[in-house]
Amino acid sequence: MSRFDLSPPTPAQHDALVAGLSPDERRVLLQHGTEAPFCGVFLDNKREGTYCCRLCGLPLFRSSTKFDSGTGWPSFFAPYDEAHVGRIRDTSHGMIRTEIVCARCGSHLGHVFPDGPPPTHERHCLNSVSLAFTEAAQPLPDPLHRGGAEGGPA
Ligand SMILES: [Zn+2]
Numbered sequence: 001m002s003r004f005d006l007s008p009p010t011p012a013q014h015d016a017l018v019a020g021l022s023p024d025e026r027r028v029l030l031q032h033g034t035e036a037p038f039c040g041v042f043l044d045n046k047r048e049g050t051y052c053c054r055l056c057g058l059p060l061f062r063s064s065t066k067f068d069s070g071t072g073w074p075s076f077f078a079p080y081d082e083a084h085v086g087r088i089r090d091t092s093h094g095m096i097r098t099e100i101v102c103a104r105c106g107s108h109l110g111h112v113f114p115d116g117p118p119p120t121h122e123r124h125c126l127n128s129v130s131l132a133f134t135e136a137a138q139p140l141p142d143p144l145h146r147g148g149a150e151g152g153p154a
Pocket of ligand 1: 054057
């Protein structure tokens with residue numbers, strides 16, 4: 001069980017969060033876009049901390065599961081919590097892939113592939129613009145003002 005409140009943002013909250021996004025962020029998060037490889041700001045980020053949903057702030061990945069996949073996108077072998085990352089079958093572009101989305105707000109994150117390192121052998125391939133990074137021991141973002149367990153140290 002996640003200690004986070006996974007109920008989706010209200011339509012009004014969603015609209016307010018979307019209003020704070022840049023055009024690039026909207027294209028990826030809301031319209032399933034993909035950023036160019038080797039351009040994302042988090043590709044070479046080696047700092048310790050938590051990667052959260054750019055839109056709603058839900059923790060999605062830990063720096064301890066980040067690895068260099070050589071693909072040009074930040075990659076993780078496991079989610080922060082399985083309940084935080086939703087999986088959707090994606091048959092666009094003539095391929096069968098598994099899209100990953102924020103389980104709380106539905107924002108597009110990237111795709112997951114079965115060619116990652118142990119122990120999971122999964123490669124969660126992320127768009128940097130879908131993520132917000134919080135340094136270890138800093139308060140997590142809480143844009144929905146849920147309080148409680150949220151906002152505590154990562
Ligand atoms: Zn989210």
